[in-house]
Amino acid sequence: MKIASDSQRFALFREEAKSAWLELIQGNRPLICTGMSTCGMSAEAANSKKAMEEELREKGIDARSMNVGCLGLCYAEPLVYIKIPGKPMICYGNITPEIAPNFINEVFATGKTSTTSATFTTYAVSAASSRSGSSSEFLRERCLGTLDLPEMEKMDSLEDPALPSIWEHPMIKPQIRIALRNCGIIDPECVEHYIARGGYTALEKALGMPPEKVIEEVKASGLRGRGGAGFPTGMKWEFCRRSPGNEKYLICNADEGDPGAFMDRSILEGDPHAVIEGMLIAAHAMGSTEGFIYCRAEYPLALKRLDIALQQARDLGLLGENILGTGMNFDVSIKDGAGAFVCGEETALMASIEGRRGMPRARPPFPANAGLWGKPTNINNVETLSNLSSIINQGGNWYSKFGIGRSRGTKTLSLAGSVRRAGLIEVPLGMTLREVIYGIGGGIPGDKACKAILTGGPSGGCLPAEFLDLPVDYESLMEKGSIMGSGSMIVVDEDTCIVDTARFFLSFTQSESCGKCTPCRIGTRQMLSALEKICQGRGETTDIARLEKLANTVRSGSLCGLGAGAPNPVLTTLKYFRREYDAHILEKRCPSMVCKDLIRYYIDEQKCHGCGLCKDSCPVGAISGEKKAAHVIDGNACIKCGACLDACPDKFKAVAKGAAQCVY
Amino acid sequence: MKNKAAKEATEDEVQEILKGFPSGKGATIPLLQKVQAENGYISAEAVREVADFLELPESEVYGIATFYSEFKLIKPGRHHIKICMGTSCYLGGGKELLDHLSRELEILPGRTTEDGEFSLETVACLGCCSKSPVMSVDGRIFGGVSLSSADNILAHLD
Ligand SMILES: Cc1cc2nc3c(=O)[nH]c(=O)nc-3n(C[C@H](O)[C@H](O)[C@H](O)COP(=O)(O)O)c2cc1C
Ligand code: SF4
Numbered sequence: 001m002k003i004a005s006d007s008q009r010f011a012l013f014r015e016e017a018k019s020a021w022l023e024l025i026q027g028n029r030p031l032i033c034t035g036m037s038t039c040g041m042s043a044e045a046a047n048s049k050k051a052m053e054e055e056l057r058e059k060g061i062d063a064r065s066m067n068v069g070c071l072g073l074c075y076a077e078p079l080v081y082i083k084i085p086g087k088p089m090i091c092y093g094n095i096t097p098e099i100a101p102n103f104i105n106e107v108f109a110t111g112k113t114s115t116t117s118a119t120f121t122t123y124a125v126s127a128a129s130s131r132s133g134s135s136s137e138f139l140r141e142r143c144l145g146t147l148d149l150p151e152m153e154k155m156d157s158l159e160d161p162a163l164p165s166i167w168e169h170p171m172i173k174p175q176i177r178i179a180l181r182n183c184g185i186i187d188p189e190c191v192e193h194y195i196a197r198g199g200y201t202a203l204e205k206a207l208g209m210p211p212e213k214v215i216e217e218v219k220a221s222g223l224r225g226r227g228g229a230g231f232p233t234g235m236k237w238e239f240c241r242r243s244p245g246n247e248k249y250l251i252c253n254a255d256e257g258d259p260g261a262f263m264d265r266s267i268l269e270g271d272p273h274a275v276i277e278g279m280l281i282a283a284h285a286m287g288s289t290e291g292f293i294y295c296r297a298e299y300p301l302a303l304k305r306l307d308i309a310l311q312q313a314r315d316l317g318l319l320g321e322n323i324l325g326t327g328m329n330f331d332v333s334i335k336d337g338a339g340a341f342v343c344g345e346e347t348a349l350m351a352s353i354e355g356r357r358g359m360p361r362a363r364p365p366f367p368a369n370a371g372l373w374g375k376p377t378n379i380n381n382v383e384t385l386s387n388l389s390s391i392i393n394q395g396g397n398w399y400s401k402f403g404i405g406r407s408r409g410t411k412t413l414s415l416a417g418s419v420r421r422a423g424l425i426e427v428p429l430g431m432t433l434r435e436v437i438y439g440i441g442g443g444i445p446g447d448k449a450c451k452a453i454l455t456g457g458p459s460g461g462c463l464p465a466e467f468l469d470l471p472v473d474y475e476s477l478m479e480k481g482s483i484m485g486s487g488s489m490i491v492v493d494e495d496t497c498i499v500d501t502a503r504f505f506l507s508f509t510q511s512e513s514c515g516k517c518t519p520c521r522i523g524t525r526q527m528l529s530a531l532e533k534i535c536q537g538r539g540e541t542t543d544i545a546r547l548e549k550l551a552n553t554v555r556s557g558s559l560c561g562l563g564a565g566a567p568n569p570v571l572t573t574l575k576y577f578r579r580e581y582d583a584h585i586l587e588k589r590c591p592s593m594v595c596k597d598l599i600r601y602y603i604d605e606q607k608c609h610g611c612g613l614c615k616d617s618c619p620v621g622a623i624s625g626e627k628k629a630a631h632v633i634d635g636n637a638c639i640k641c642g643a644c645l646d647a648c649p650d651k652f653k654a655v656a657k658g659a660a661q662c663v664y
Numbered sequence: 665m666k667n668k669a670a671k672e673a674t675e676d677e678v679q680e681i682l683k684g685f686p687s688g689k690g691a692t693i694p695l696l697q698k699v700q701a702e703n704g705y706i707s708a709e710a711v712r713e714v715a716d717f718l719e720l721p722e723s724e725v726y727g728i729a730t731f732y733s734e735f736k737l738i739k740p741g742r743h744h745i746k747i748c749m750g751t752s753c754y755l756g757g758g759k760e761l762l763d764h765l766s767r768e769l770e771i772l773p774g775r776t777t778e779d780g781e782f783s784l785e786t787v788a789c790l791g792c793c794s795k796s797p798v799m800s801v802d803g804r805i806f807g808g809v810s811l812s813s814a815d816n817i818l819a820h821l822d
């Protein structure tokens with residue numbers, strides 16, 4: 001019996017994977033995990049890892065080393081977790097290459113008292129200060145908590161008081177991690193880890209269900225597309241399933257074009273099999289036999305890990321012909337995107353896969369009826385797909401328990417900008433902006449005021465701080481003129497110019513417009529030039545009305561979401577930050593001191609000690625002054641690069657920005 | 665890859681790349697990607713070869729090569745610098761970083777220095793937005809880059 005043998009073989013593999021995983025995470029060898037996703041790498045995680053390994057070798061410590069994806073605590077990268085036999089796994093942050101050897105020393109210091117005696121977490125510093133300093137200050141400062149997993153033996157930390165769990169960390173506690181369930185926990189290049197933690201059980205379950213039933217379950221979950229449009233996933237699948245034809249394509253949209261979003265990258269780098277399993281479930285539901293993952297070329301690590309994962313899945317009989325002996329055939333190939341934002345739009349994406357210029361086309365026909373090469377096609381986002389195995393395993397009703405109104409489940413958000421704890425998070429829909437930014441994100445650094453929140457990227461909007469109590473869900477954001485988009489959330493403080501931000505977004509959409517429709521092609525250019533004019537102090541009062549009119553034309557006259565969404569940053573900033581526009585136009589003043597034409601740099605002679613650092617830093621020789629005497633900036637020569645402001649020592653703070661004498 | 669980047673693409677080399685590549689549907693973009701991976705850029709000659717190979721008009725292949733920002737039509741430098749101009753990096757000082765390097769290297773973004781050592785380019789987000797401003801040099805990503813740390817990174821390339 002082939003069927004029995006294939007699934008039996010897989011069951012055996014799973015048992016072996018499970019015991020290997022348990023042996024890894026609580027066996028008798030120390031384990032060192034390093035967060036090695038792109039964000040970790042940008043913080044030199046690879047060098048930290050090398051330095052730790054060298055130190056271990058030198059000390060003759062036999063430890064295992066493992067790469068993990070991203071836990072989402074970007075602000076504390078590089079992240080390292082250490083598991084010493086008999087003790088809980090402990091997560092540490094900011095382990096830079098310079099301190100890595102010392103870190104290993106501290107962790108493995110011998111002695112009766114526990115070596116990993118970091119008693120406090122960085123977030124509990126206040127509690128820490130009241131404690132006696134018996135444990136290593138060094139470790140204590142960097143400890144983020146114990147990383148306990150349900151499958152681990154419950155292990156009381158021997159510390160006094162016990163170390164808090166990382167799941168209690170203020171950045172993680174409010175989260176519900178479904179799409180991110182394995183991110184930062186498993187080695188993304190080890191399929192065994194994924195399988196040991198329940199991977200591909202949902203596939204087995206789904207394959208035992210009639211496709212209609214799978215679709216029902218996804219419908220019941222209330223899951224909506226996480227790529228931006230928020231269309232109900234189950235319904236989209238049903239269209240494709242019912243569409244006549246034997247050849248149906250499934251595309252995973254991993255283009256992640258919003259310049260400021262990184263959730264899909266993190267999932268692909270941290271848990272690629274979750275996406276593949278999601279694709280398999282979708283393929284079964286729709287009767288698709290061929291899949292594509294369209295991934296942007298700017299994500300080389302994601303592409304590499306996907307490639308490895310696909311090969312592993314093939315080797316295990318999870319992709320290819322007669323999957324797990326059920327007779328299902330399905331395989332997936334990767335298509336590298338070539339760097340065009342519009343290619344995230346589904347019809348443009350398909351044109352790109354077909355090898356053409358990625359230009360959107362009118363719908364209908366919808367992809368479900370005539371998609372890739374004219375065949376029925378379904379397109380889903382990376383995060384949408386990563387949710388599916390949990391939905392199948394735990395049921396649509398379970399998933400729909402999270403969320404608010406018509407926005408069910410969870411959403412990953414990439415939290416960046418002016419926020420203390422930037423990173424990747426997953427929250428139940430409906431959590432307020434305040435809980436996200438001040439709770440999870442820890443607020444604004446330097447205790448500056450939050451000025452605005454940019455959601456949804458270049459097609460999204462700019463919401464003022466007065467909306468901090470707005471729930472983050474599709475409808476609430478839309479109501480205020482913004483969108484959820486892919487889930488990027490960028491916090492800006494008082495030092496950011498709102499008009500310049502709108503100009504930035506428009507310059508992006510204008511240069512990414514594919515040029516097919518006139519309102520988008522010409523309209524974005526005209527809006528951009530109006531905004532440029534305003535930022536340069538050449539704006540006129542009539543520009544505001546003109547911008548509004550253009551915005552409405554572009555919004556209604558564009559074929560695809562790029563054009564339709566491009567005016568959002570302009571409209572929301574005009575609506576909520578009209579005063580900043582007025583300051584630029586009427587007073588020729590940039591209140592945040594950002595727009596170069598409206599500011600000047602000067603040196604406060606009272607504060608200047610004549611150290612000369614600014615003079616050395618100036619690329620155009622605009623600063624003069626003798627040592628120990630006050631320096632001056634020649635306003636005509638100055639190109640306003642800001643180098644002198646950075647160079648002037650904090651203890652003097654003599655260089656400042658001021659309003660330019662108006663020339664217009 | 666970065667050494668290859670400096671190499672001039674000859675007709676033969678393009679032919680070599682094209683050999684054994686399926687000329688099936690949707691092959692243009694992967695083919696151009698392959699050519700670029702091998703030669704570092706897409707020369708006018710390469711466009712012609714690819715068009716011949718796929719039996720497409722040259723203008724169509726050229727149209728595709730210019731549509732996607734990934735394709736470089738001028739020869740990149742021995743070291744390739746990309747400055748992120750995504751939202752988070754722009755707001756976090758990426759523009760200042762770009763202006764600075766543009767001044768230091770005396771080239772505009774999109775160009776290569778005369779000695780062929782450096783090329784400078786912008787990119788719309790490298791996916792580490794929490795580490796802004798971000799730049800990549802020869803594929804290695806650096807976060808939280810200041811003007812002086814950028815100088816330092818470039819000074820220590822081999
Ligand atoms: C200009 C534009 C860019 C888009 N970029 C992306 C993207 O990068 N990733 C994505 O998943 N969806 C993107 N979308 C949305 C897709 O068109 C499509 O709705 C989505 O991939 C469907 O998957 P979902 O239902 O799972 O969200 C974009 C749409 C537009 C109009
Ligand atoms: S709206 Fe803009 S990007 Fe979309 S099809 Fe029209 S021109 Fe192209």
Ligand code: SF4
Nearest residue numbers: 618638639641642644
């Ligand atoms: S802003 Fe730049 S150009 Fe102007 S004085 Fe300072 S360092 Fe020189």
Ligand code: FES
Nearest residue numbers: 039070072073074
């Ligand atoms: S910790 Fe991975 S996104 Fe940064």
Ligand code: FES
Nearest residue numbers: 748750753790793
């Ligand atoms: S905005 Fe620069 S990495 Fe995303």
